[in-house]
Amino acid sequence: MRLNILTTGGTMEKVYREQTGKVENISSKVDRYLERLRVPDLEVTIERLMNKDSLEMSDNDRREILEAVRSMVASADAPVVITHGTDTMVETGLVLRKGLPRLGVPVILTGAMTPLGFEESDGLQNLTESLLAARLLPPGVYVVMHNQVFPIERVRKDRERSRFVLTS
Amino acid sequence: MRLNILTTGGTMEKVYREQTGKVENISSKVDRYLERLRVPDLEVTIERLMNKDSLEMSDNDRREILEAVRSMVASADAPVVITHGTDTMVETGLVLRKGLPRLGVPVILTGAMTPLGFEESDGLQNLTESLLAARLLPPGVYVVMHNQVFPIERVRKDRERSRFVLTS
């Protein structure tokens, strides 16, 4: 099966920078962690579109993501997994849903509360889940994290509890 | 959501024993690795039924597994994930399918090619995938490993390539 991964940054890709003592979006690391997974039946294409904290994403960035996904689903009838900061993940998802009304594949947004490779990170779990959800879900836009699957129009981040929850 | 995990041993649970220099099924370790996952909406019950290399499982062992699953799905209408050695995983799955013809939940068999916690282990990936598949799959008996989902009657282990494949 073919699958596209679009990386946009967020906590999942943050690295600890020794010179500043801060975690920053400097370089992509999804590839490195993807290599730790066994996906013998998956033909993955990764496109690194941007590397931003999602609080710093502009409307323009979201348009860029929309165009990237549009072109992915046009050329290949393959699911798309988007790694994204959790703070505005839902906002981007709603832009995708509105902009891609006749979507024929699942588009899955995922991310992490703690960067990939840091102790207690949820990044590899969420990536693993998203790659499986991409096989099993019907067409639509979703958030997949922490063993949960949310349709994009029914989810919000619960910042206090570091997780996503259903909107009522 | 409620979910039952039934552990039966297999490579996933093998530990390296320093006194013998061998990997052996001595003590369960699924619990320890489950704690590394974030499953805020999952109420997991783990039952450790046995801890065997699946090449050493007898017909009697399979009957025990069948009875354990039967009692789980009777008392709780919850999916079941079974950790199991890969060598006879399909055999056990077929016993379950035959013995539970009116199954109302997914029953997922998973395992590992390399024990949990060893470098390059696929154990945590397979466990993560199985817990998500338990939410998404319709009732039936499946093998879930390496980003793939197989109905039990259409799968076999490809020992050479350390993976499962569809039977034609």
Add this chain to the structure above:
Amino acid sequence: MRLNILTTGGTMEKVYREQTGKVENISSKVDRYLERLRVPDLEVTIERLMNKDSLEMSDNDRREILEAVRSMVASADAPVVITHGTDTMVETGLVLRKGLPRLGVPVILTGAMTPLGFEESDGLQNLTESLLAARLLPPGVYVVMHNQVFPIERVRKDRERSRFVLTS
């Protein structure tokens, strides 16, 4: 052999805080990582004195560290390993050297460029090295990191290269 560990914070003990997206000195983690080492002949006592970024340490903090070490070496004739932020590690070490002119044991300052448990962390390496150096070095105050041992009066941090170097 008895050995005292005094923790004061620094990068080694920083944790990633999900609510803020920053690395902070919130709770001690040296204990947890020490448990991963096999030290069958070592009787370790850990004292958590403070948990500060070393750029925020005051003269008063250094006096506190000096008093803690003084009392440790008075009551037990045992080496002392101090985990400390790297930015002012040498400053603290010089205070110790001046304040403890008749030291009968090695006092070793160590730390990390990347927090314990983050990918590519040097923390456990430096802790491991310090515990061995504590056995082998003669009395004095040292910095031990990255397979190097520096007498406190001949070392400075090279911030650009994320390491310590000999002063000429």
Add this chain to the structure above:
Amino acid sequence: MRLNILTTGGTMEKVYREQTGKVENISSKVDRYLERLRVPDLEVTIERLMNKDSLEMSDNDRREILEAVRSMVASADAPVVITHGTDTMVETGLVLRKGLPRLGVPVILTGAMTPLGFEESDGLQNLTESLLAARLLPPGVYVVMHNQVFPIERVRKDRERSRFVLTS
């Protein structure tokens, strides 16, 4: 500083082989783990001499090790770290001591009770310690493991407790 590493196999280098379900000495992995350490002032040369369980080492193997070390210390006045199975580590060390009576550098034997990269492995700790001991110890042949340093003529393996102890 220059340093030579001579790898001979042992538990430290065992890998889990999926086809057999056994741990075997197939390929060297010391290099890969060495890369995880920061040794900015160390110029390491690794020579992979053999890859054997030390219970299977013959007198001839030990002669080979002796000749390799002899040639290393002749050409470079640099310490030598030898990774070796623990079961006959002392035997090999005694051959080295006898065969190299005028040794001008420390020769350190180390190994592991659990293979590098397996959960709870002591391999990276022992490697880290040996590389530091190589800087600090006087000429002689030693076993360095688990935060302990043993002169070769005063050490034996305590198999029950998975450690080395002083002979009385």
